[in-house]
Amino acid sequence: MSTVALKDVSKVFQDGTVAVDTVNLDVNDGEFMVLLGPSGCGKSTVLRMVAGLEDPSSGAVMLDGEVANDLPPRDRKIAMVFQDFALYPHLTVGDNIAFPLRLAGVEPTPRGERVTDVASALGIGDVLGRKPSQLSGGQRQRVAMGRAIVRRPGLFLMDEPLSNLDSGLRAELRAEISGLTRELGVTTIYVTHDQAEALTMADRVAIMRKGVLQDVGTPTQVYGRPATLYVAAFLGSPRMNLLEASVYVHLDRYVTLNLGEQSLYLPWDDIRSRAVAHYHGERIVVGMRAEALTPVAPDTPGDVLQGRIRHLEHHGHESLAFLDIGATAIMVDEMGGPVETAADGQRGLRRFGQVMQRLAGRAEAPASAPAGRGNRTSVLNDPGRHHRRPAELAVRLAPYPAVSAGHPLAVQVRMDALHFFDERGDRIDVGWR
Numbered sequence: 001m002s003t004v005a006l007k008d009v010s011k012v013f014q015d016g017t018v019a020v021d022t023v024n025l026d027v028n029d030g031e032f033m034v035l036l037g038p039s040g041c042g043k044s045t046v047l048r049m050v051a052g053l054e055d056p057s058s059g060a061v062m063l064d065g066e067v068a069n070d071l072p073p074r075d076r077k078i079a080m081v082f083q084d085f086a087l088y089p090h091l092t093v094g095d096n097i098a099f100p101l102r103l104a105g106v107e108p109t110p111r112g113e114r115v116t117d118v119a120s121a122l123g124i125g126d127v128l129g130r131k132p133s134q135l136s137g138g139q140r141q142r143v144a145m146g147r148a149i150v151r152r153p154g155l156f157l158m159d160e161p162l163s164n165l166d167s168g169l170r171a172e173l174r175a176e177i178s179g180l181t182r183e184l185g186v187t188t189i190y191v192t193h194d195q196a197e198a199l200t201m202a203d204r205v206a207i208m209r210k211g212v213l214q215d216v217g218t219p220t221q222v223y224g225r226p227a228t229l230y231v232a233a234f235l236g237s238p239r240m241n242l243l244e245a246s247v248y249v250h251l252d253r254y255v256t257l258n259l260g261e262q263s264l265y266l267p268w269d270d271i272r273s274r275a276v277a278h279y280h281g282e283r284i285v286v287g288m289r290a291e292a293l294t295p296v297a298p299d300t301p302g303d304v305l306q307g308r309i310r311h312l313e314h315h316g317h318e319s320l321a322f323l324d325i326g327a328t329a330i331m332v333d334e335m336g337g338p339v340e341t342a343a344d345g346q347r348g349l350r351r352f353g354q355v356m357q358r359l360a361g362r363a364e365a366p367a368s369a370p371a372g373r374g375n376r377t378s379v380l381n382d383p384g385r386h387h388r389r390p391a392e393l394a395v396r397l398a399p400y401p402a403v404s405a406g407h408p409l410a411v412q413v414r415m416d417a418l419h420f421f422d423e424r425g426d427r428i429d430v431g432w433r
């Protein structure tokens with residue numbers, strides 16, 4: 001039994017850096033929770049506070065329902081695995097895994113049994129006699145996992161444990177790690193900046209940006225109904241298409257979404273049209289993932305957008321067409337840039353998480369305006385310094401299609417798969433979650 005709860009937890013470092021900003025998060029017993037966000041957003045700091053390696057500046061870290069702020073790390077029944085795992089080079093694999101048990105004074109016979117069990121669960125049962133230098137990278141990471149898990153921790157904390165491995169091995173170990181922790185029923189908090197890793201491994205994902213928790217939910221929830229523009233843009237590949245739209249309400253009939261030269265019509269019997277109708281005469285952000293767009297014949301009636309292919313990308317199993325439909329793009333920029341790169345003014349304008357582009361007549365957002373959650377300024381900036389960027393809709397095509405740049409292309413839009421965000425970057429929706 002092991003649960004974790006963060007109650008209004010903040011961490012401000014001595015130099016004034018706000019690494020974690022009023023985070024509230026519950027991790028259930030046996031749950032595999034992934035903390036996701038770009039480098040520098042505060043993931044490791046959260047993990048270190050749970051482990052007791054860092055004190056919260058305010059708020060409470062609760063373990064199994066008890067405030068644990070003053071509990072020393074060794075009393076927390078926690079095991080941690082890092083990116084830079086260090087094995088004892090002079091010890092065999094078996095002795096490396098057995099090491100924590102030896103320290104804890106476990107007798108040789110049960111110790112040997114537990115090492116064998118863990119090693120076979122991790123698929124390294126046949127290399128127990130080898131030294132770390134004789135192992136592959138993946139095997140070494142398995143040994144590090146084995147050493148952490150052999151103590152049967154109640155809580156497993158992993159900080160980007162796969163980032164140093166190459167991609168094939170990473171995919172393989174992803175499945176093994178989530179399989180193993182589920183089998184053991186160990187509550188796990190797993191940190192990564194890789195959205196694909198998060199979506200494939202997690203029971204639930206918690207997405208952070210600049211110390212602020214943006215969204216928490218199952219992969220289906222955060223992907224299917226992202227709480228903020230930032231989350232929408234962070235999850236999925238190709239990235240969600242984000243367009244500026246102006247809203248006009250025709251009561252009892254439909255809501256028109258004007259996307260530059262073309263329009264889409266949200267029928268009044270779609271319950272979301274009530275929520276979008278509040279923005280009559282204003283601009284919002286419309287998000288459409290590639291899976292909401294199907295290429296069709298140009299004269300197809302219905303919810304169809306006409307465009308011209310700007311360029312094509314071939315990915316082997318599919319090709320992506322980037323379609324100019326005469327709409328304006330909303331850019332969620334530099335998702336991964338660390339905060340300090342914003343030092344010089346020019347970069348500052350484009351920095352990490354900033355949403356560019358315009359909403360004529362709206363207050364100019366400061367250069368550091370974050371998108372949604374913890375921010376009350378507009379994400380649809382004043383046009384002044386930026387030229388309008390034409391939106392390029394990413395559309396999936398069959399591999400190596402018989403079209404090329406410059407060709408016209410029409411796409412049918414699944415209206416029920418559209419996402420709407422307000423100028424703060426918060427989701428516009430009805431009765432969700």
Ligand SMILES: Nc1ncnc2c1ncn2[C@@H]1O[C@H](COP(=O)(O)OP(=O)(O)O)[C@@H](O)[C@H]1O
Pocket residue numbers: 013014015017018019037038039040041042043044045046339
């Ligand atoms: N000991 C420290 N002193 C000052 N700032 C720190 C310290 N540790 C981390 N930070 C800063 O806190 C922020 C969050 O860091 P971190 O939790 O390591 O992010 P992540 O793990 O998401 O990459 C970053 O801006 C980082 O530079």
Ligand SMILES: [Mg+2]
Pocket residue numbers: 040043044045159
């Ligand atoms: Mg980190």
